[in-house]
Amino acid sequence: MNFQQLRIIRETVRQNFNLTEVANALFTSQSGVSKHIKDLEDELGVELFVRKGKRFLGLTDPGKELLTIVERMLLDAGNIKRLAEQFSLKDEGQLTIATTHTQARYALPQVVTAFKKAFPKVHLVLHQASPEELVRLLLEGEADIGIATEAVADETELVSFPYYSWHHSIIAPPEHPLHQQPLTLEALADYPLVTYHQGFTGRTRIDRTFAEAGLSPDIVMSALDADVIKTYVELELGVGIIASMAYNPERDRRVKVVEGEPLFGHQTTRIAIRRGHYLRSYAYHFIELCSAALDEQTVRQSLSPVELA
Amino acid sequence: MNFQQLRIIRETVRQNFNLTEVANALFTSQSGVSKHIKDLEDELGVELFVRKGKRFLGLTDPGKELLTIVERMLLDAGNIKRLAEQFSLKDEGQLTIATTHTQARYALPQVVTAFKKAFPKVHLVLHQASPEELVRLLLEGEADIGIATEAVADETELVSFPYYSWHHSIIAPPEHPLHQQPLTLEALADYPLVTYHQGFTGRTRIDRTFAEAGLSPDIVMSALDADVIKTYVELELGVGIIASMAYNPERDRRVKVVEGEPLFGHQTTRIAIRRGHYLRSYAYHFIELCSAALDEQTVRQSLSPVELA
DNA sequence: GATGCTTACGATACCCGTAAAGATA
DNA sequence: TATCTTTACGGGTATCGTAAGCATC
Numbered sequence: 001m002n003f004q005q006l007r008i009i010r011e012t013v014r015q016n017f018n019l020t021e022v023a024n025a026l027f028t029s030q031s032g033v034s035k036h037i038k039d040l041e042d043e044l045g046v047e048l049f050v051r052k053g054k055r056f057l058g059l060t061d062p063g064k065e066l067l068t069i070v071e072r073m074l075l076d077a078g079n080i081k082r083l084a085e086q087f088s089l090k091d092e093g094q095l096t097i098a099t100t101h102t103q104a105r106y107a108l109p110q111v112v113t114a115f116k117k118a119f120p121k122v123h124l125v126l127h128q129a130s131p132e133e134l135v136r137l138l139l140e141g142e143a144d145i146g147i148a149t150e151a152v153a154d155e156t157e158l159v160s161f162p163y164y165s166w167h168h169s170i171i172a173p174p175e176h177p178l179h180q181q182p183l184t185l186e187a188l189a190d191y192p193l194v195t196y197h198q199g200f201t202g203r204t205r206i207d208r209t210f211a212e213a214g215l216s217p218d219i220v221m222s223a224l225d226a227d228v229i230k231t232y233v234e235l236e237l238g239v240g241i242i243a244s245m246a247y248n249p250e251r252d253r254r255v256k257v258v259e260g261e262p263l264f265g266h267q268t269t270r271i272a273i274r275r276g277h278y279l280r281s282y283a284y285h286f287i288e289l290c291s292a293a294l295d296e297q298t299v300r301q302s303l304s305p306v307e308l309a
Numbered sequence: 310m311n312f313q314q315l316r317i318i319r320e321t322v323r324q325n326f327n328l329t330e331v332a333n334a335l336f337t338s339q340s341g342v343s344k345h346i347k348d349l350e351d352e353l354g355v356e357l358f359v360r361k362g363k364r365f366l367g368l369t370d371p372g373k374e375l376l377t378i379v380e381r382m383l384l385d386a387g388n389i390k391r392l393a394e395q396f397s398l399k400d401e402g403q404l405t406i407a408t409t410h411t412q413a414r415y416a417l418p419q420v421v422t423a424f425k426k427a428f429p430k431v432h433l434v435l436h437q438a439s440p441e442e443l444v445r446l447l448l449e450g451e452a453d454i455g456i457a458t459e460a461v462a463d464e465t466e467l468v469s470f471p472y473y474s475w476h477h478s479i480i481a482p483p484e485h486p487l488h489q490q491p492l493t494l495e496a497l498a499d500y501p502l503v504t505y506h507q508g509f510t511g512r513t514r515i516d517r518t519f520a521e522a523g524l525s526p527d528i529v530m531s532a533l534d535a536d537v538i539k540t541y542v543e544l545e546l547g548v549g550i551i552a553s554m555a556y557n558p559e560r561d562r563r564v565k566v567v568e569g570e571p572l573f574g575h576q577t578t579r580i581a582i583r584r585g586h587y588l589r590s591y592a593y594h595f596i597e598l599c600s601a602a603l604d605e606q607t608v609r610q611s612l613s614p615v616e617l618a
Numbered sequence: 619g620a621t622g623c624t625t626a627c628g629a630t631a632c633c634c635g636t637a638a639a640g641a642t643a
Numbered sequence: 644t645a646t647c648t649t650t651a652c653g654g655g656t657a658t659c660g661t662a663a664g665c666a667t668c
Contacts, residue, residue, distance in 0.1 A: 044393035084353035
């Protein structure tokens, strides 16, 4: 048994049991992948994969149980590497933050600025992704910290902490009739709407709120970011619903804002990390810069790995 | 990084930083050990060991942190092997029980008999050891299950469950004057005593009870097992204190027994396993044979590994 | 016929053990 | 001086990639 074999087992599942793709992902030959799997199965005396002829279809029962152990071992292998870097290059290295556009654009700039000042040698990677993709990046160890409003609280392998709360704002051109009437869900649903994509920046909440009121608004356009939404609102395509922090009274003079909290309530953006993922000390500092309540000790205490069995 | 390197790191600590001994323990050459350590340190970019000239003295800070991860990885490596056997040889394999003489001789025979009947193909190893040694065997993965009255409840890396309760019995020749007087600690302390070695079979409790009463009895002889104690009591060397289950009215006719519970209270023998150590299904059956309350589900639930960090 | 897995084979790199040299107690 | 570690070197083995063969879709 060696680490390459373990990596291959894990990657085979990730690549949907296509050994050719596994070889590409691990930058090795497909024949080597094939042989490694065979060798490991021989050594353990168990078939790990369900085959149909020469094709791989899935994991056997022992394969499934083995995978959870393998994942933990490879997680630990990564932990060893980061741990070593922690000591060899105290304040150097890389920190990968997986986050959505909204956070990267409106919430994180101040944190990033402060962080860069404190740790100038750390290479900061802001990996922009959807909430679901972001969860995957954390689970696979490709990102150290995830920041999002959706999805992260639902995954048991992740631990998440509240970062900050915000609410939705409704924007429309200054002369829009919406500004002449009291704001209700019904009134809002009468106009074509422009807001975020499915699963982004509180869109789930928006949809649910309308649905619970028995309304089906006409969302004429959806976008990943508020800049795009604002642009189309200015073009009078419809009424916009954006995150409050995306509205800037200085710059956004061509639209007029109404607070949407009475309609949609407030949202909590969360900071997430994978259980058992070793974090460099500067990563803890980054989290503490986000929220002073989240000091290293507090975060570490919540980081114990999920139970076995 | 490979497994041999990890094994060497772990073994170097176990062998008190003597690389020659490490090589012997791992059945390899000392030069290879030396090189592996160097290679790993180079790869990680950190010194793992404190050296004085060429001698190894201990672990550095990163070395200490690394060790805990390495231990977990090697534990998982063993888990993979057992897991595979579990599937390839369903009811075959080996089960190593580390236990003291008293348990092996008086408590376990019935369990072992029933177990052998249920799992005739499992090679059962009864590893007789002191409670401290037994803890080490469990921690190092050399034993699957430990059974003892002492020590096992104090180690956080172990989980333990109550097996059964017992008390001490006092034995003396039938005509001994002890039998003519009411049993008190003071009366007992007047006679030379024969009982178990330090740390064995409730000896801790015996010593503490006398000490708390301000008595310092004359323990003329101590032994590992009740058979030896009985022999010397029969030879009138002194009064014996043994575990109640070691007294057999049929066979032990040459001594007369007095129950010692009023003096020493009762003791609980416990079944212990290491957190995170994968157990074969027949191991769970063994535990359930000891105590019907300890079914596989109950035991597994208590087995989650100790927290990180 | 295109895709995907297995097997064969040669080159390479890695690991191991012997032996000699250097350091430490 | 005896014990212990490092370094150098040669032999063996495992790993890797190319290429050909074969099954599956």
